[in-house]
Amino acid sequence: MSHKFKPTSKHKFSFGLWTVGNPGGDPFGQPVRKKLTPVELVHLLAEVGAWGVNLHDNDLIPINATSSERQQIIDEFKNALDETGIVVPMATTNLFSDPVFKDGAFTSNDSKVRAYALQKTMNAIDLGIELGASMYVFWGGREGVDTDASKESIQSLKRFREALNYLCEYIKDQDYDLKFALEAKPNEPRADIFLPTTGAMLGFIETLDYPEMVGVNPEVAHEHMAGLNFVHAVAQALDAGKLFHIDLNDQAFGRYDQDLRFGSVNIKSAFFLVKLLEDNNYDGCRHFDAHAYRTEDYEGVKDFARGCMRTYLILKEKVDRWNNDSEIQSLLSEINADDGTMDQYLGKYESNKAAALKTQNFDRKSLGERGYGYERLDQLTMELLMGIR
Amino acid sequence: MSHKFKPTSKHKFSFGLWTVGNPGGDPFGQPVRKKLTPVELVHLLAEVGAWGVNLHDNDLIPINATSSERQQIIDEFKNALDETGIVVPMATTNLFSDPVFKDGAFTSNDSKVRAYALQKTMNAIDLGIELGASMYVFWGGREGVDTDASKESIQSLKRFREALNYLCEYIKDQDYDLKFALEAKPNEPRADIFLPTTGAMLGFIETLDYPEMVGVNPEVAHEHMAGLNFVHAVAQALDAGKLFHIDLNDQAFGRYDQDLRFGSVNIKSAFFLVKLLEDNNYDGCRHFDAHAYRTEDYEGVKDFARGCMRTYLILKEKVDRWNNDSEIQSLLSEINADDGTMDQYLGKYESNKAAALKTQNFDRKSLGERGYGYERLDQLTMELLMGIR
């Protein structure tokens, strides 16, 4: 049984340095775990069976490092990657920790901060490329307001767009093989963050100069903070060809950013997420952007990391089971039965189709009386999830 | 004073028939007000000083009406419009009340329901055109799920897209002068409604065949249900040139769909909304999609309708005051001061600009120590809102 749920490189399970390396500080408490070095974290990830490691520039290189320190750190880190076989599929910029970004990075009211943010991102992109990343994530944690008095929101969107256009050009100019993935979050650490949902990001991307270079990085916790169905958000991204990366974790609706172990809050929504990804052959990273409870030491961190991957694989097996459960599938066939009589009206518009449709008589009453069988379908699903079928 | 806040036609204040005509039923209680006829409602709106009236097809024409009944109702309604000068700027389809739509309209799993929804919408569009509407709203209240087991979300998006494409073609085919505005809502009456936020709609529009025909109709209450900043959602729509219509009301974050009197929950967010609309010369309808408390009789309904408009005008006056408050404006100048030294790096990308920027030294520490003055700015704003300045 345990063999069955063992992660391998084909599953593309990755973790951020900041996830297993999270020392457990929070707004009300000090760190509880000593900081491990990036090299130690790579070895920890190898030990638990992960495939990739992602990073913010400053997870690896201190913001004050000299260029020789920088190079030494990179060399040691690459060594660790070589030793373990761990890869770096994605990189990103820390534009939120340093006080300089307290009013935002690309949308700060201070032009020097905006310029510095661009500089820092170009350098961080260079670092990502050096480490082999092919995906670059933008999470604008400070790109927002604590009071709407402080920024005109349209101007802020223009500033954010200008920065992304600039950086797309930089990628092209450098001939880097890199795509951008925008990560939305509704609030925290700002009262309101701009472009708060995956949907908003999808809308925004279409206003960029190079929309084809830019997709999204939806995160379970971030949509759940707004009480939104994450599966639907990811489906919209897939439908638009924009699911470039994904951040897996878990989170109760409407709470602060909990970043809990994947699947540890709501099995059902995690199941439908895995089903969506697997049924649609998503072939990007399965990145876990989560961290262990603050009660844990590093043994607990490993339990946490193993649990993320294991739960994904357990649910993947349940997806197969659901797709092959004869009672479920026969009920689905019944639900989706179509006698084809509507084909003459539906599909691509034609004038005569529409004219014919306008004269069609529908038996509204009997259509309204139909029972759809969703209670039974949902109960069968829950029982399958609980291992009863 | 009361003259100052009197609505006129230039303010384009409209109400739906279903708003002032809401009889006060709710999930736990029966209607408390007798139903008024559409003609009576038009006169009520004229009495309180509204400019426009909007409607779902079945607000005016019962779903079972014969065509002669239909014509008689339309004639009487047009008469009332003529008598009062009230216009019909927007129309929409009721695709949610009848049991036939219990599993959705354009996204129902039953192809007959999908076909019927198209037919009903074409007829309702014809009605809207006949009444002079130039904007057509889509609120897909039933386009969602109670369990994700019941629908594949990507397929549902495809179905929704197919219907909108069909209807855009219908408009073109009929040579109607009509635009579409999509209205998002996260949940209620379904557990999860597809495309739950204004941002999601903006993303979706770009996947349509005729995106230029389609914009959004954001609603305060619907974004607030997800705890999202409504001003930011509207700003994104304006920035994208997609604010085709707006539904004004109020609502506490995270609650059921309250549809309260405009500005009656949160003065501050209502103020920044009015400011956004007025500062950006939004010239569409100010539509109030709200209804009176269930404790009210029709005198209370009129108080409610008058209050919506009056609060908008009070806040509009406060916007002028804020824009001309010398202390606020001087603080804003200070906050946004820019010595121009970054102009060489920012703006449109150029290789040499980027190269120069990469070598620039930033005094990160002193930038991080800057005080932005937002507490003072926000307090001045609150005092202005409370009439103390």
Add this chain to the structure above:
Amino acid sequence: MSHKFKPTSKHKFSFGLWTVGNPGGDPFGQPVRKKLTPVELVHLLAEVGAWGVNLHDNDLIPINATSSERQQIIDEFKNALDETGIVVPMATTNLFSDPVFKDGAFTSNDSKVRAYALQKTMNAIDLGIELGASMYVFWGGREGVDTDASKESIQSLKRFREALNYLCEYIKDQDYDLKFALEAKPNEPRADIFLPTTGAMLGFIETLDYPEMVGVNPEVAHEHMAGLNFVHAVAQALDAGKLFHIDLNDQAFGRYDQDLRFGSVNIKSAFFLVKLLEDNNYDGCRHFDAHAYRTEDYEGVKDFARGCMRTYLILKEKVDRWNNDSEIQSLLSEINADDGTMDQYLGKYESNKAAALKTQNFDRKSLGERGYGYERLDQLTMELLMGIR
């Protein structure tokens, strides 16, 4: 397998007439199922294997019924109970549907409404007694405000207390064997309902004249609407000896009142609830206050009802499994290991104990470094819930 999860009378599974009899109307749509009679509903409940049926006065007796109509209805209903063996463990008053209660019942600003609410409740109590109920629930759906301008909240609490004291005296005066259970809900249908949580009810009970006669009826959906941990609310009620009744259903956090099938949203929280009830030998009713999706016909309603009970029993079996899982239990022993050295300081206060404790040296650092093993424990729990152990 199916035998294993078959409900019997010892499980005390009850449903309200209003649950399986819910015709599927909602704020945006008409009823979708024809109304069944109370007698038909009793037979439906017998068919699915329920033990009890609960009711509001007007679920059985129309508000306008004459006393002879009343008696005939009761006789027929009792017949159905006799035929099926179904019992009536709980009754309650409908103080929310009729327009008369639009401003509240016991807390209305109209003294005639307050008096009528008392009268109606006394009559409904008489009915409950006649049907054999030993528990009487109060859900004050209208006892709240849409604006705080309308009621002084302290006065409202006084009015609510006065009514409950009055009705306790009525019970004593009539020598009825009946207890009261107060059911909290934070909002909907009012913007804010007084005493919004189970905790608030527990506090309020202690201000009554006969607190021993009054307990609580917590409901999953109602605490979840406020994003609160339901298990903790029920634990507080149990701890206080006040868990007189319970309303089982399910609900996503922060949503409108969904009243979904028990366990159909969150398996984990449903599991810990069943565990709490079973581990503490709760012997009251397991009442399902939920209803079928609006997409269902009466076959779906039966699926829904069967699913509620079946999921409870599946989770009950998982509780046994958890309590007997050697890895989980051994981990718990480790977590809760206590060498007894603190016994000298803890427990009941004594002066010398406290003095000794004040001089004790604690190794704060090593206590802070302890790993609690909760990630592992939680992962084991999730796997047990998914049927993997």
Add this chain to the structure above:
Amino acid sequence: MSHKFKPTSKHKFSFGLWTVGNPGGDPFGQPVRKKLTPVELVHLLAEVGAWGVNLHDNDLIPINATSSERQQIIDEFKNALDETGIVVPMATTNLFSDPVFKDGAFTSNDSKVRAYALQKTMNAIDLGIELGASMYVFWGGREGVDTDASKESIQSLKRFREALNYLCEYIKDQDYDLKFALEAKPNEPRADIFLPTTGAMLGFIETLDYPEMVGVNPEVAHEHMAGLNFVHAVAQALDAGKLFHIDLNDQAFGRYDQDLRFGSVNIKSAFFLVKLLEDNNYDGCRHFDAHAYRTEDYEGVKDFARGCMRTYLILKEKVDRWNNDSEIQSLLSEINADDGTMDQYLGKYESNKAAALKTQNFDRKSLGERGYGYERLDQLTMELLMGIR
């Protein structure tokens, strides 16, 4: 005008050392303001016009301080109090920052931690007494779980009760003149904190050995995190004689713990809170448990602190205005008109009263048709709040 809203000692405005001293760190960013010493903070509070300063033990005394260091710090602090006239009305224990408390303090699964928490609290109480505090607050930020697997909730309540009983005895034993005020919070930093609302605390207090020594310290932000009406929570506390202290700030519903400037999110709810406190002659501290935006330097911190007090006083003046507005008051009289005919039925129960009431005929229909005038009342209130009346 500015004189009118000047704080004086009679207003009892207090701030925690941790509020104006908050250096602006958050889960995603480093501190932005240098730490001021307690002495500097006392002078800052004097400068802005505050009356009192509150503190956790470790806001003043580092957790590692020797007893001579401790005494020196206290002496310097008392000096600052003497120089400025600032008083210390309330004290509390930090049972959440140190890693030792990561699993809770009084409810930790580790008996040594529980014992240490008692010891630390006794010492902190001694400190509070030495500084003149007469109120002692308990906020159990870590008293909860990240997974319900980790603690039995009933056992946790027992542990928490045991600790409070112990500490009440300690107070009595030491003959301290001190009361306890329990502060509820639903979540953050734990996934779920026990006794999550003010109401839950009120219920819990009645299970203690000395309920008369213990009241509540409700906080705006904490109830708003659960989307609950704060005014109603405070009203329940006042009604029960348990409003021992209050934490004023502001917060959007359903968000992480924002701790914003008082009245800066929602003027209306802040107004009804001030109205409740003032109308009921609450004579305890008005404590601001909030902090400045992270964008601010110490000038901004002062703006923040001044704004808290000023907004309170502006709203207090509006309460007077509301209580004396003739249109509002006359509308209220109408709303609350009572012809006295129900007096024979209402009030204290009597058998013959109840019998008479049962035979009374109510005109349910006309009672249901009554218009309550709340839309008008609420609109008048909003206009008063906006300074239009």
